[in-house]
Amino acid sequence: MGAVKSKRMPRAVREQQMMDAAVRTFGQRGYQAASMDEIADLAGVSKPLVYLYLNSKEDLFTACIRREARALIEAVRGGVRPDDPADRRLWGGLRAFFTHTAQNPDGWAVLHRQARTHGEPFAAEAAAMRKEIVALVTQLIAVAAREAHRDPSLPDREVAGLAEALVGAAESLAAWANATPGVSAKEAAATLMNFAWAGLGGLMEGRAWSPAGGSAQAPAPVSASV
Template sequence: MREQEILDAALQVFSKRGYRAAVVDEIAELAGISKPMVYLYLGSKEGLFIACVRRESARMVAAFREAADAGGAPEGRLWAGLAAFFRHVAEHRDSWVVLHRQAPEQGEAIAHELTAARRSVMAEVTGLISTGIADAGGQVRLGADDADFVAHALVGAADSLTDWMERHPEESPEATTARLMNVMWVGMRNVLAGEIWVPPAD
């Protein structure tokens, strides 16, 4: 479909240059059409960007949730979801960059859309963590804040690790996930079991 082709092109250009520096003519050319077609289908540059964000956000959440749902038990769900998340971020860098590397103030509508998109990704991760913790924690219970904290840490780590992955192409997304789970999940389990780290005295 024509609209999807335009969004494919837009994704590339927006992720490479950012919203403001992206030029509609370049997007049109990449989609193999002329500029007025872009305006016919998407209305404006802003509309184009927002459509792009919506689609990539939906794709991301879908990939993520689908994998988690196939994961079985809570710990398996967390693993499967996180692995899917990594795979998605690694294989669709453009999506991730468009959603997460835009300057904060490009206008009301855009800011709103980006906030919503980021929140929906974060909500998925938080959900997975929450059930994972409930499963692994035994009698200890962590609050919603803690799940949210870990979700932020994980998502941020995943973002930054895409750079690391670029320099380690031999490492699969699954292997990267396993590395991260080794550190964070083992840490969480032990913290839940009562092994508390305290800052050394000055």
Template sequence: MAAANSRRVPRAERERQMLDAAVAVFARRGYRAASMDEIAEAAGVSKPLVYLYLNSKDELFSACIRREAAALTAAVRDAVEEGATPERQLWSGLLGFFEHAAVHPDGWTLLYSQARTVGEPFAAEVAVLRAEIVAFVAALIAAACGSRDVEAYAHALVGAAESLAGWAAAAPAPAPTGKELAASLMTFAWSGLSRALPAPDPEAAGGSSAAEG
């Protein structure tokens, strides 16, 4: 009788297992030092199976970048509270960013430490992720500022968020929480950003402070 653990694993689940293992190994060892043998062992599969599913180490690394980039982008977009004040929308987007980075430290390391330093084509894939987040943040600010040019604001805010998340990842325990990081950046940035925004409507309901939970 076949063992219970010999069941056929669906392809999507098997790929997820491989990518989970690869992200962890790449984050810990770096792209060049990581081996396919090590990744296969961490995933609990044979090395030929990893090659069968993902063809090469380069393609595996690219697949990891794309998955982690999509997850980070989705976390930021999903966190933004539609219909909220501009301040609250930026606050919630930053909170989504920092909380995702904290919960997925290997994915953060892969995107912002490993992929950027290995070189092309991997750095270009991360640049696409960054451009998407900058465009999203710029749209949030532009919605509040009307037709003003806000790209510089968006680049500055995203760059500050990346730097702060990197600092937090290397900070000794206990590391600051996502809420603390978002509050710190809003305190730093909002006084300047708010000057570019129109005066608030005194009759608007539901205005909330960025430091609220």
């Protein structure tokens, strides 16, 4: 990373490089153990420059949480195609979520572990991100229920609870997938899609969800090979 030492580099680019280095260091070492020396080294800049640009370790960590939260939320939103049927919208969102967390394990560690375990103001930043994801999932489930023309439709509080359950399941599974060698993003997304859409009852009866036919008795259930 010595090449980035050029003095001609615009500030915005350098800041992003510092934050890349910071996310990697915070994600792998943890907030406490991460040193500004190591972050500066990894970014190929001097430590005073990191302080000049990002002020303090606290501010740098907050900036990392915000950037990673924004990126994750955008990835999930981008994966949900509004014109798809309900199950495929969910599948798109889950695929995007697990792909993003697998490709950015340090960013995910910052959000899911570090940001929540070092008090305020970091926990509040992580909570705001989570709230936005829960709202997105809540809306997704509410629209799906409306489309299914259920009468009586699912009560709002039930939808809210289902969204909390789904988000909790996704968080847990992403942490597990990143810590378990050989589990791909597609496999983790498929596991959660089967769980969330077909349910354990459906799986026990061989009704895995399939991208083609919803939770029908599908010959090609969704799996890592899809």
